[in-house]
Amino acid sequence: IDRVRMAVLKQVLHQEEVDDKISLTDEELQEFFKKNRRYYRQAAQIKISYILVTAGIGSNDEKKAREKAKQALAELKPLPAEQLAGDGFAQVAKKYSDDPDVATTGGKVEEWISESTDTIGEIFLHEFHKNILSLKKGELSPVFRMGDSFYIVFVREREEARDSEFETVKEVNNSNIFVPVKAGGGFV
DSSP: OHHHHHHHHHHHHHHHHTGGGOOOOHHHHHHHHHHTGGGGEEOOEEEEEEEEEEOOSHHHHHHHHHHHHHHHHHHHTTSOHHHIIIIIHHHHHHHHOSSHHHHHHTTBOOSOBOOOSOHHHHHHHHHHHHHHTTOOTTOBOOOEEETTEEEEEEEEEEEOOEEOOHHHHHHHHOSSSOOOOOOOOOOO
């Protein structure tokens, strides 16, 4: 309790003695923003559908899983992007995916996916992002392995990286202290 009380008192003292005494004009904030614009760039993001095939245990299970994923990809490749975006991908996902949630939704992920601003999270997801974030809208990934599963990804939507506007960044920071933020989400 004493440590918590001290931490709260330090925070209050810092607020009163430092934070409340800092006052920056919009011109100063805009100048800082212009010099540091690269830190405010919104990463490219995509919406995907995917198939997950569990690799299993042992080399025999892994070989069967890889073949199953390749069969799924072979069914997807001849389909035009419009059909994949419709129900084409979903039908193949329901047929081949080992994840019941993926099979139920047809592999559709509704959230935007981009590189994570969480460094630890990005370490775990880097391999997945490396395989999908360069894909264009309407494009299929090859079969790739991450962890104990094989994946096939279809990109339904894509927004390219773009610069953030000053007013948007200023609203996000919601204080007189202008701190660089990186926008973006993460998968899972």
